[in-house]
Amino acid sequence: MNENIQHRALPLRKSLLAALITLSSGLICPLQAETTIEDGFPKFMNCSGTPIDSAATDIRLAATGDLVFSENPQINRNAFTEFMPLLSKADLVLGNLEGPITDANTPRKPYVPGRSYSFHYPVETAQLLKKANFHILSIANNHAQDYGPTGFADTQRHLTAAGIEHTGLKGSYVFRPVKGIKIGVIALAHYPMYNNVLEIEATAKLVAEVRAKSDLVILFYQLGGEGDAYAMITNEDEVFLGEQRGNARKFAAAMIKAGAGALIAHGPHLVRAAECINGVPVLHSIGNFVGAGGLSAQNLANVSTFPEMMFDASGKFKSVRIVPVTFTPERLPKIDPTGRSIHLVNWLNAQATKTIPDFRALNFSGYKDQADVFEKWFRSTRFGAQAPRN
Numbered sequence: 001m002n003e004n005i006q007h008r009a010l011p012l013r014k015s016l017l018a019a020l021i022t023l024s025s026g027l028i029c030p031l032q033a034e035t036t037i038e039d040g041f042p043k044f045m046n047c048s049g050t051p052i053d054s055a056a057t058d059i060r061l062a063a064t065g066d067l068v069f070s071e072n073p074q075i076n077r078n079a080f081t082e083f084m085p086l087l088s089k090a091d092l093v094l095g096n097l098e099g100p101i102t103d104a105n106t107p108r109k110p111y112v113p114g115r116s117y118s119f120h121y122p123v124e125t126a127q128l129l130k131k132a133n134f135h136i137l138s139i140a141n142n143h144a145q146d147y148g149p150t151g152f153a154d155t156q157r158h159l160t161a162a163g164i165e166h167t168g169l170k171g172s173y174v175f176r177p178v179k180g181i182k183i184g185v186i187a188l189a190h191y192p193m194y195n196n197v198l199e200i201e202a203t204a205k206l207v208a209e210v211r212a213k214s215d216l217v218i219l220f221y222q223l224g225g226e227g228d229a230y231a232m233i234t235n236e237d238e239v240f241l242g243e244q245r246g247n248a249r250k251f252a253a254a255m256i257k258a259g260a261g262a263l264i265a266h267g268p269h270l271v272r273a274a275e276c277i278n279g280v281p282v283l284h285s286i287g288n289f290v291g292a293g294g295l296s297a298q299n300l301a302n303v304s305t306f307p308e309m310m311f312d313a314s315g316k317f318k319s320v321r322i323v324p325v326t327f328t329p330e331r332l333p334k335i336d337p338t339g340r341s342i343h344l345v346n347w348l349n350a351q352a353t354k355t356i357p358d359f360r361a362l363n364f365s366g367y368k369d370q371a372d373v374f375e376k377w378f379r380s381t382r383f384g385a386q387a388p389r390n
Contacts, residue, residue, distance in 0.1 A: 339367025
């Protein structure tokens with residue numbers, strides 16, 4: 001590891017460790033803990049790229065991309081260690097549970113390397129998610145039913161027993177009261193049984209319905225092809241392994257017109273561009289978060305994001321930042337002291353700005369002193385070796 005990276009990483013890791021210890025022991029007050037946890041992280045920015053200070057009345061949302069746990073419970077128990085200070089501070093935490101929580105042992109589909117995988121997780125995983133402060137999980141994805149109807153039903157039962165809400169089935173949504181306002185969360189994917197990103201007109205009606213009953217609507221959805229070949233968004237429909245996977249920008253524009261207040265996508269297994277449409281943030285893919293059960297951490301998938309958004313007391317979007325993520329050898333998330341995912345999102349934004357009319361990039365701050373580290377890593381990946389230079 002580069003000496004400069006080590007120098008930057010150690011204080012950050014130490015501050016997080018100190019925060020964990022002191023929070024659990026009660027030795028310091030919450031205000032002191034907040035200062036320690038926040039030290040060294042990027043600033044929250046609005047759509048214009050202006051740093052925005054938070055207020056006590058602000059609502060803090062955090063989201064994670066795909067959660068693919070190991071079948072080994074011991075590995076899973078360390079899944080959120082480094083991010084607990086941030087997860088515990090959020091008023092609302094969303095995650096995509098990419099697979100069933102079940103004791104069932106017969107997968108619904110065959111294992112075909114490079115094409116078909118079956119995931120399932122120990123029953124205690126629901127309690128781990130609860131302890132990590134997850135409030136709502138999406139079960140709308142292409143692995144939720146890897147162990148058939150039994151595994152799918154088990155997942156919902158275990159989450160409910162743990163006090164975690166889940167959503168994603170056709171017509172479903174969740175309302176959650178936070179600091180005096182009502183937030184509606186809609187999870188979606190590209191299959192008929194779920195709220196469907198392909199059915200734009202019907203989904204827009206659902207968004208309008210939920211918005212009429214709430215102060216803020218968050219869309220959390222699986223959309224797009226998978227892997228490096230789909231890193232850059234377009235205005236076109238995306239097809240992956242013969243499946244229609246949606247049109248990122250057409251979907252986002254329609255949902256915002258219908259009343260969505262923030263859009264957060266996952267599914268491509270890497271980060272993609274981010275933009276603001278009429279003042280509403282759209283994160284076109286936030287990447288993986290836990291990959292211990294079989295997700296790759298190679299090439300562009302070696303980096304990911306932990307996005308946090310702030311909304312004011314009325315539910316209006318105020319600011320956003322991303323905390324950069326990379327992975328341990330067990331493919332558990334850890335903070336990346338080089339900020340490569342921030343550089344990558346900004347690079348992808350620059351490309352989208354050149355190729356997509358009316359694309360208004362949502363660029364992120366932080367880690368400018370690590371630009372050379374990003375460039376060296378990026379050009380070492382298969383995608384970056386062939387990518388144009390900004």
